Amino acid sequence: EAGVAQSPRYKIIEKRQSVAFWCNPISGHATLYWYQQILGQGPKLLIQFQNNGVVDDSQLPKDRFSAERLKGVDSTLKIQPAKLEDSAVYLCASSPTGTDSYEQYFGPGTRLTVT
């Protein structure tokens, strides 16, 4: 079974520019998560989708970050405009429904550097 795919793997932008990340979850997984991992810290949940609806976006900085999950499959996370403190690895994860819904499968991440 294919894992969670993310692209790009690396991105370098200047502050105030915009950037978008893409995630393709494991086929059939209804729940999708975006995490931000700042260097030296554990991942922090930004947003959680159930199919194409938002379950939790309480820690998403909505003045600059946005996310969508079209048709309940792929998802994009956008930052506009970027700040220096947005430099981090952005991880996407997905989980199935049912009794295994607690187990999240992570993609390789996108490393963003804002200069």
Added chain:
Amino acid sequence: AQSVTQPDIHITVSEGASLELRCNYSYGATPYLFWYVQSPGQGLQLLLKYFSGDTLVQGIKGFEAEFKRSQSSFNLRKPSVHWSDAAEYFCAVGAWAAGNKLTFGGGTRVLVKP
């Protein structure tokens, strides 16, 4: 609110020696607990999980962890470390009541000396 503490930021261990990584959590209800490993430039790989039942759980790569409710701990152990175990390890807590949202600790970086 859920919280996870990993008291050790760095641990250095000799190859072949035993390893123990500490994890303490705070949550009002019974959580489920995970240990993930992250190698440089890689995503998170699940080592093991505790959901219910036997408090000593076995994982991949020879790792095990013990859930101690009285101490709110879920420490990770390996009896004999290999050089390939050098990585960063994250403890995480989740709960049905929190919509399966995971809260991660700050991580412990493990260095293995030859």
